[in-house]
Amino acid sequence: MVALVLGSLLAGCAASYGTTLPGATSTPAASVPVTTARSPEGSAAAGGTAASCAANDAKVADPTAPHGLFANAVNLSSPAQQKVILRYLLPDPTVCGADVVVPWRTIDRGPGVTPRYDWTQLDRWMRPWEAAGKEVNLIVWGVDEQPRQTPMPATPAYVLAKVDTIRCDRNTPPTPVYWEPGYEDNWKAFVAAVVRHVAGDPHIGYVRFGIGTGGENYVENDLRGTCLVKWDAHGYERDFPAFTAGMLAYEASLHSVKQIMVGINTFRGGDGLPDRVAAVAVRDRFGFGTQGLAAAAIIQAQRGEPCYANWCTLFAEDAGRVPLEVQTYEKTDPAGSGPEGALPPLLRFALSEHAQIMELYPTEWLVADDPTWPGYSQAHVAYKRALAAAAAVVGRAPGR
Secondary structure (H helix, E strand, C coil), X not given: CCCCCCCCCCCHHHHCCCCCCCCCCCXXXXXXXXXXXXXXXXXXXXXCCCCEXXXXXXXXXXXXXXXXXXXXXXXXXXXXXXXXXXXXXXXXXXXXXXXXXXXXXXXXXCCCCCCCECCHHHHHHXXXXXXXXXXXXXXXXXXXXXXXXXXXXXXXXXXXXXXXXXXXCCCCCCEECCXXXXXXXXXXXXXXXXXXXXXXXXXXXXXXXXXXCCCCCCCCCCCCHHHHHHHHHCCHHHHHHHHHHHHXXXXXXCCCCCEEEEECCCCCCCCCHHHHHHHHHHHXXXXXXXXXXXXXXXXXXXXXXXXXXXXXXHHHHHECCECEEEEECCCCCCCCCXXXXXXXXXXXXXXXXXXXXXEECCHHHHHHHCCCCCCHHHHHHHHHHHHHHHHHHXXXXXCC
């Protein structure tokens, strides 16, 4: 089985979108007050005991659906870093659990092999979190986010051999054309296998399948110029929305007993694809969300401007109908700089927008809990308080 290794701990999603987030700013998030028209579903100041992550929670918009703070992509780090993550995050009760990235190739051995799907590596990734009584959510990748974050492609070699591929940069691996049968048919088979596999596992909270790259809903990072021309030559503008609709319909047909989530992303800007994906999600009781929470969204909301992929407006419209999820665009900066700024304003903003699932990079808890971690000395009190305040609303887990 392949071991997933990164040189540094999960700066990853900084390269996840085809265009720069609208309204990106270098203004430190710590200096930006959160004053939107919406109010949180609850607050630490409201009193009372925080709900368990695994129980109904009256403080969130959709009380019976998954909720909590989750450590994102915990298996995309070096073995040494994973030891640090487990040491500090497993005992922390504000950590409801972990999001485990599941690259397709680590499970699927190909047609003609018996058994076709080998779950050994996934079970190994999940084991420490389940043993600690934490929830595990699966973010299932058919294709790596670019630049590739795994030692070998997430897409199985037998699939890549069956489809056209597009290579936008000589430094990035080829991306399969998703809507060709060699990819789509085998991806659907794998999606169905995952749904069956997790059905009886009481520790699984939700599953998000990538409809495109990574766990999101777009074809490729930095989709512009000659890269866009290459994708257009393979029917991107016509076929990617149809592929998205077909995959959502297929996931619904599986009637998963576990919560299905879907990401929303822009498509050629402003054509309404995120709105359509959200509408389908609500209809089929899928949760939805953004993997682009950043300081810019706070400013956009204050100005009455749309957030990336219109997620702020969609959250306001659909709060209480399905669980709403946010993932930070990248790890935060305790000093308040960069696209994220510091963590506390982002958590307050996410609550004000009715988010009840928050996917945070493990470094947020390391700033709060690990005395040797950069930023601990100046920010651990603020980070610990912010995490505790958010957990008072969205739930807590076993810990000490």
